[in-house]
């Protein structure tokens with residue numbers, strides 16, 4: 001998700017641009033296995049672990065009118081630790097009552113803590129089997145986005161979807177809301193008749209007459225993978241284990257776009273072993289979805305901005321699919337270990353892309369990713385502890401760790417290991433790792449220790465060459481960071497220089513440039529770029545009207561920087577229809593920096609705020625209105 005939320009990195013759009021012509025060390029160098037009991041999840045108030053909560057049964061009613069979920073969450077408990085109370089995470093929930101083994105029980109809710117919400121305390125004893133919480137969601141439920149018909153693609157019926165990662169599940173389910181606690185779940189969900197409900201579970205693919213849907217997830221998952229969507233949806237199969245859900249008006253286009261998803265699952269399996277979740281379906285959401293995609297098990301949620309009409313953008317799915325191994329199958333124990341989810345997934349995603357599109361293509365992804373990493377390190381400061389792979393987010397919003405560090409520094413570290421160990425050896429190791437820790441949870445130290453035993457062993461040269469402490473517990477970009485090389489974009493750099501030196505834009509040698517090359521071309525533009533030069537490029541290539549959202553975002557940033565007003569109406573359309581924070585945050589930030597831009601930012605934000613997800617609103621309130629929550 002974000003600026004980078006998970007899937008965003010996945011989203012380098014693949015279309016050909018045809019539409020327009022001394023380091024501080026925190027850890028001992030001798031690594032030791034951290035016993036799972038020793039984890040401290042700073043973002044979980046619950047006292048439960050995977051041994052204590054086994055199963056969740058949700059029985060909820062979704063009121064689209066009231067914008068509220070109400071019902072019960074029944075937890076199956078195994079109190080082997082003889083705890084005197086079960087503590088669950090909640091955020092802005094109203095607790096109506098609690099029963100323990102069917103009998104009404106006492107409970108109390110602590111005061112709210114910033115970011116974390118309120119701990120719900122329920123007394124239990126050693127024999128307690130079931131704890132049921134009857135509750136309602138609040139107006140400030142951070143996981144829920146309620147869309148009016150007007151905010152959907154078809155504009156006929158309301159829509160609801162959830163985004164539970166990182167710690168938002170607690171705003172719609174009272175639960176142990178940490179990535180280190182896994183449970184299975186079943187659910188009965190009642191929705192207005194005529195609408196379809198979907199979850200990160202076994203789904204029905206037809207609208208039923210009763211409005212009641214039942215779900216089952218038999219693999220244990222952490223709370224951040226709990227997901228629900230309710231809307232006027234339809235389904236089309238792709239092959240016998242993949243398919244797509246979307247609003248009716250978009251379903252045929254979506255089905256066409258995702259033709260190769262089945263093949264992609266096969267490519268991923270060839271790399272790191274069997275896909276263990278049964279079906280893999282994709283749900284295309286309305287435009288306000290704040291991130292590129294979310295890896296909800298069995299049902300990836302994704303932005304509609306990848307429906308391009310030519311199947312060229314579907315590779316965003318590679319990232320979410322890769323999470324079926326890194327993240328969903330083997331999960332980071334705490335948000336401080338987030339790079340285990342995202343660095344591995346970025347690495348895996350690029351390997352899938354290499355398999356499907358070739359090495360040169362993947363290398364361009366690596367190089368653009370390296371550039372993103374450099375920018376992020378510059379932005380955070382090269383000595384900042386926030387540039388370590390192992391983060392320390394105690395007392396902070398876990399979303400503070402949502403930037404390019406876990407994604408890009410993480411995957412570059414893995415690439416370094418691959419290059420030094422050899423690809424075959426590294427691939428075998430990764431397959432073993434996914435197998436060994438399947439359906440469980442891993443801290444950074446557990447991974448490093450496992451790698452030390454299984455991959456490195458007596459290979460002291462390998463241990464020395466991958467400088468683990470420097471990468472994991474040190475800031476910035478280590479000097480041994482592998483780089484695909486600028487020469488990949490050499491031709492693009494030459495054309496940019498010639499253009500800046502006065503060559504007419506039409507004479508540029510841009511034939512068959514991919515979106516990566518165009519993106520690199522625009523990213524390299526100097527501060528001195530003039531509006532007249534923007535106009536020349538636009539006259540030649542009509543970039544203002546590109547359908548590629550990555551390129552559009554970069555172009556509009558340049559338009560703000562250079563006062564290229566002709567692009568503003570298209571930028572406003574973009575801001576009114578795009579919900580991804582990846583695009584919204586840099587664009588609004590750029591406006592705020594421009595002379596006179598603050599007024600424009602405020603005007604546009606006020607106009608389109610309601611189109612954005614509450615999480616996007618939170619960060620934009622800060623950027624545009626200087627309001628801190």
Ligand SMILES: [Zn+2]
Pocket residue numbers: 001005006007008319323341342345
């Ligand atoms: Zn991700």
